[in-house]
Amino acid sequence: MTSAYVPEGGPFSPAAPSALLGAFVDSLARELPETSLKRLAAICSLQVVPAGRVIWRAGDRPGPIGFVISGYLRLQCHGRDGHRQILSLLRAGDLVGELPGRVARHTLEASTETRLCRVTERGFATLMQEDADLRRLVHRQCIARRDQLRWLTWAVGALDAEERICALLLAALDYMPVSPLPDGTLMLTIDLPRTDIADLLGTSVETISRVTNRLAACGIIEIINARQFRIRDLDRLGQKGCQVGHPTSAAALPIALQDAARRIEATLVGERRAPERASLPRLRGTGAAITPVRLALN
Numbered sequence: 001m002t003s004a005y006v007p008e009g010g011p012f013s014p015a016a017p018s019a020l021l022g023a024f025v026d027s028l029a030r031e032l033p034e035t036s037l038k039r040l041a042a043i044c045s046l047q048v049v050p051a052g053r054v055i056w057r058a059g060d061r062p063g064p065i066g067f068v069i070s071g072y073l074r075l076q077c078h079g080r081d082g083h084r085q086i087l088s089l090l091r092a093g094d095l096v097g098e099l100p101g102r103v104a105r106h107t108l109e110a111s112t113e114t115r116l117c118r119v120t121e122r123g124f125a126t127l128m129q130e131d132a133d134l135r136r137l138v139h140r141q142c143i144a145r146r147d148q149l150r151w152l153t154w155a156v157g158a159l160d161a162e163e164r165i166c167a168l169l170l171a172a173l174d175y176m177p178v179s180p181l182p183d184g185t186l187m188l189t190i191d192l193p194r195t196d197i198a199d200l201l202g203t204s205v206e207t208i209s210r211v212t213n214r215l216a217a218c219g220i221i222e223i224i225n226a227r228q229f230r231i232r233d234l235d236r237l238g239q240k241g242c243q244v245g246h247p248t249s250a251a252a253l254p255i256a257l258q259d260a261a262r263r264i265e266a267t268l269v270g271e272r273r274a275p276e277r278a279s280l281p282r283l284r285g286t287g288a289a290i291t292p293v294r295l296a297l298n
Contacts, residue, residue, distance in 0.1 A: 031093065031140075036133045040067075043123030049073075049110040055096070057107045064124045065097035071114030074196055077106045086200040088148045089192070091175055095141045100125060111196050156202045159241075164201045165211045166241030169221070169229065186231040187224070194226070215240075 032040070044066060049055065055073065056062040073090040087106060090096060098104055100121060127134050155164050169188065172178075177189040190197070194205045212229070215221045220237050222230035231237060 031137050032133055036127075036131050039127060039131065040119070040134070041117075043120050043127070044117045047116045047118050049114045049116060051110050051112050051114075053110045055108040055110065056104050058104055060104050061101060062098050062104055062108075063100050063121045064095075064119055066095075066116050066118040068092050068094045068096060069115040069117050072111040072192060072196075073108055073114055074111040074200075075106050075108050076199070084199045085202065086196060087152065088145060089196075089200070095138060111192055152200070161201070161203045161207050162211045162214070163241055164203065165208060166215070166237050168197065168201060168241075169231070170234075170238060170241050173231070181230070185222075186234070188229050188231055190227050190229070 046069070049071075055065065058077065068090050070092055073094075073096065075087045075090070076084055077087065078084050089111065090108075096108070096116065128138070155167060159167065172188060172190060173186065176191050179187045181187055194208055198205050198208055212221065212223060215237075216223050218236075220231075220233045220240070222232055224230060
């Protein structure tokens, strides 16, 4: 099958790569040296994908697509009952695509209007062979994508709806617009549609509304509007979000949750893994306290 993506943009004019390089500097400066950024910019074109547009479907062979400059993409699948589960979010600086010839296992859509820096498959393959920094970046992003799926597995399997929503509000402070206010509170803007947040966390839009109103009644947050929240008490938000760290493998989960987490992960990624055993501290409800720490959804 071919990619279902329909380009909305086109190649840059001869003078435009400098503007593109500026966008790269903003999103990838921490990841790649300037020489790699320039070589990457030389094989790119800018394309704008409207919200809701399919970039590829499960079963396509999309190859390397490029990098997200702004906006959000959602990697998703549907269960047998038709329910949608969002597996991960791609944001500014994230690599979009699959290895050449590899079949996509899930569908990728634009959650919001997204600007992509699209690469040519041949040019990207050449750079991958010649540029060690780019190879390391692709490797790091593959690991980060897997870690994000494992975090989601842990959150859906171990936390209740309120805890998952609190955990996401904390994580959003690391990658969504946030402004410190003079009184020490934080103004957070959630860029994602609530339906996407619900399908990412395995809950409903109505539950998100109930939980945020309950948090507001407790003085933890203040609801400014449907997209903006003032974080009044970061410590209490972290306690409710059970921020115990970012698990990097199934062995990082408590024994009581490992089997459930594996079943959830097998459902999400379509594969089953051999059971692993580990002796680790227990989570909420298993007899031991949890120390809240910050968690980034990367």
